[in-house]
Each structure stands twice: as C-alpha cells, then as structure tokens.
Amino acid sequence: MNECIQVRAPGQGLQEITALIKDCVSRANLREGLCTVFLQHTSASLIIQENADPSACRDLESWLCRLVPESDPIYTHTHEGPDDMPSHIKAALTCSHLSIPIVSGRLGLGTWQGIFLWEHRHRGGNRSLLVHIGE
Amino acid sequence: MNECIQVRAPGQGLQEITALIKDCVSRANLREGLCTVFLQHTSASLIIQENADPSACRDLESWLCRLVPESDPIYTHTHEGPDDMPSHIKAALTCSHLSIPIVSGRLGLGTWQGIFLWEHRHRGGNRSLLVHIGE
C-alpha cells in the first residue's frame, strides 16, 4: 500500500510528523509489516530523534548549520540562493528515507523516538512524502 | 516476520552483530527477501563497515568523536550529561536502520561487510533492535 502525504514546512528546522505516519499505519490495518517513508526532495531530510525535549532538536539544527554554513567559498552551485547548496549537503549527511517495522499493528518506535521532517531551506514549502506499507 | 533482539553495549564504540542478524535470517527460512534492522534508540547507530581489520572501526570512532566533541558551548540539551547531545548528533549523521536483501537464503552482505551496533553513550546499556524479514 502506498500513500502520498503533503507536509507544509514553515522554514528551516525539525517538525514532528509521527502522528501522520501512525495514521497511515492505522489505515493499512496490518499486524506485522514494514513502513517505509520516502521524501521526494533533496533539500530536506527525514530523521528519527528524541521527541521528549525540544532542545535536542534545536541543538541538532544549530550544530548542523555551523558545520555547513551558507557563506562558504567552496560552493559553485549558488543560483538558487545561499541556502541551496548547504541544503543539499545537509540532506546528503542525513537520510531521505526511513524504514520502521510494524509490530502488533503499531509502528515499532522506541519510547523516546519521533519521526521528523527536517527542512533545510529558509522559505520551506510543501514537501511530498511517500509512505509504503508492506508485509 | 519480526523479532526483537537485545544487545548489551558495554560503552562507546562499534560492536559487530552480524552473527545475530544472520541467525534471524536463518530462522525466517526464506530464499529471497529483505531484512530490515531497526534500532529503537536515538543515542546509538547501526552501521555496515569493514569487519576484516578492527583499526577501521577504531579510526571511525576517533574521527567522529573529534567532529562532535563533548565540550561544545553550542549545546543547551545537557541535563543527561556531556555525552548526551553528542550522541544525538552522531546518531543523526549515521543510520538507525539498515535494509539488506536476502539472496539464496543468506544475507546479501559483501565480502568485507559486517553489521555493527555503534554505541555513542559512555555507560552503554541494553539496546533493543527490531528485525523485520519480508518477501
């Protein structure tokens, strides 16, 4: 089963989407299986992180922005703006797909794990995700 | 088919778990399929690396600890200790799930590939992994 879902990213940063993915799993109505989430963009990422304390996500964002700053003379791919190439690099260092087993009809996340869409562009926008659920 | 396995991580570093995953594949008794390993934690990683020479894993550990040091004034998420935020960042830069095809009843790893649990906390502990095997 495949679903295409749209998420509106307001701008740079992590946004929890666990509830959206859980809804897809509920609709699939499968006891055991595998849920794969795939992001159809190269300037944002999907990530599983701690969802208990928002400071973990904020620090993650600060750290990666410092590692991949906008003003770097190494970039030649700059026609879409100063956040274009850093976004591709950040996406390359993280993931654009996640696969999570479904156990007893529920997503097999650990106690403190949440699924996040990590937007790397300033302006954000609509992001398309494909959710595949199989046995 | 899903299995939940527990691995005891003695502390920071890479620990090979290939044999454990091969055992799951044997029990599934499938000629062709896909094996997905998912880690239910956000301060450790799963990684496929060279298992012939242990110096490759040690260098990997040293390099990442230098890139993501504990004493960094950028961190605000520090209440669980100085290795807390570095662990989340290291997990974000690596993977928490792996998918490996099953070919002729065996895990399709290359000659020098091993599967490792990469613990990022000093104290380690029990880590839960879900292993999904599907067609």
Add this chain to the structure above:
Amino acid sequence: MNECIQVRAPGQGLQEITALIKDCVSRANLREGLCTVFLQHTSASLIIQENADPSACRDLESWLCRLVPESDPIYTHTHEGPDDMPSHIKAALTCSHLSIPIVSGRLGLGTWQGIFLWEHRHRGGNRSLLVHIGE
C-alpha cells in the same frame, strides 16, 4: 525479486545510476511495491541527489573531501593507501542502501531526484549492487 548489478566506477565522484534501477523496476512488472538498492562495499555510497545541475554533485564531492581529508594524523588504518580510511568515514556519513516506493509501476522519485553511486576511492573499480523489489 533480487537482481545483482555491476557498475564500473571510474574513480572518485558521483555517477548517476537512475536508469539502471528503473530498468530493474520495469523488469519486476509490479504496480505497487518497494525497491531497495544495497551496495556491497564499505568505501562507496548510494545517494539520492539533484540530477538537474551537475554543479550540485561536484560541490558535494568537494565539501566532503575537505571535511574528510586524506592527510589526517588520526588515521591508523592506512595500509591500503591514503584514500582508504577517508573512504570508510565518507561511507559511514552517507548511506549504503536506499528504499524507494514503486507507485503505478514506476520508481517514486521526485522531479529533481536521481540515484547516484558515490565512489570514494581514487582507483574506482567494479561495484556490486543488489536490487530487491518486493510488494
């Protein structure tokens, strides 16, 4: 269904392999499913990146080579040459497997997404990929 495909990497850099993977998907003749590509090596990566403008891939390569330079006294695993350990680190920071949903018989890539083999060794060589296609 599994296929093993060989790709000749001429040396360091990104090489688009989207057409090869699309061919596998066509042969599988499945309306809905999941395509997983797995690389059987630890000194190269698989990555989804922008395939419209080659400067994005070149900048990605330059940036990662600067982050993980060859002449680093931290390396002890050096007997296969100065590009050996950097290759393992680069592979650890990126991915060795990709999972992409199949929608209406086609790979569910976004408009600007391409699949690339990212070779990290200077000399390159033949690289083996397993492509699994399941429901």
